[in-house]
Amino acid sequence: MKIGLFGYGTMGRMIDSLARDRGHEVVARVDGPSDKVPFDRMEVALDFSQPEAAPENIIRCLRNGVPVVSGTTGWLERFGEVTALCESLGGAFLYASNFSLGMNLFFELNATLARLMTAAPGYRASMTEIHHTRKLDAPSGTAISLAEGIIAQGGYHAWQSDQGGEGVIPIRSERIGDTPGTHRVAYDSPVDRIEIQHTAHTREGFALGALLAAEWLVGKNGVFGMRDVLNLPGDREPDR
Structure with missing residues (x-):
């Protein structure tokens, strides 16, 4: 080409x-x-x-x-x-x-887990994304896509930087060194935590x-x- x-x-x-x-x-x-x-x-x-x-x-x-x-x-x-x-x-x-091919499979895993969690009362979703210090936008576009994937399954209606709330997914953004990209989705209840994560080793x-x-x-x-x-x-x- x-x-x-x-x-x-x-x-x-x-x-x-x-x-x-x-x-x-x-x-x-x-x-x-x-x-x-x-x-x-x-x-x-x-x-x-x-x-x-x-x-x-x-x-x-x-x-x-x-x-x-x-x-x-x-x-x-x-x-x-x-x-x-x-x-x-x-x-x-x-x-x-x-x-990233792996991240696009992770999008699918994220949507599947979000769908399963709609049947599990008492859990609250949260997200963390970590990138290099040169990245200008926060949250990352990938984190927003993950949040929208959760919202599409029902149970949440919005995402927000740092702060959450009823029906709102909080996204924490960190900028550290030369990190290519880490995205973590977690569901917490009073008794346990379910977590999935994608970590890029290189760009x-x-x-x-x-x-x-x-x-x-x-x-x-x-x-x-x-x-x-x-x-x-x-x-x-x-x-x-």
Whole structure:
């Protein structure tokens, strides 16, 4: 594939290296505003830029007929606008808050546990997410996706940073060193605790998942998430 990269931070550079190892060619590395982007050379674009830049990057790709995969978080107030444009143009767009294959299986485990817990009175859900000190958004997009997965099963109606309450899931965010990412979901009762956790050892798993998503997206039309890439059963609503 001929790939355009939007955002050339840690993830962008890792995707660049891994793409070459997998036999792909990176034809553009866009790390800021630019009028000279070779859309005509791209078969697919990957956006891991900043929240303020991501919507316009995605829109420009779609308007130029380039399928685009985005892993940038913190811009989802414009998600509906972007997906509506994609559908009106007959384009292809895939968004995920986390491209790790293991984390996407963890999303499924989280939803299954949340469904089981609706039959167990006396437990209160809480979450903790830990990332490196350079991560700007808190809670992480992945933590929000996990919270929304719990809410979708019933019993909770909202999440909130740090503070919980009746029907509200508290999410604690920690920023420590160079931590790639840890997400913990717990259910506490007066007598015991049930806990599941996903820990990323390196960021390479995120880069690999994003490339697999890009390889899958080429030649398709529509709005997708990692559930589609992994062919997981059930609701096909894109991961937000």
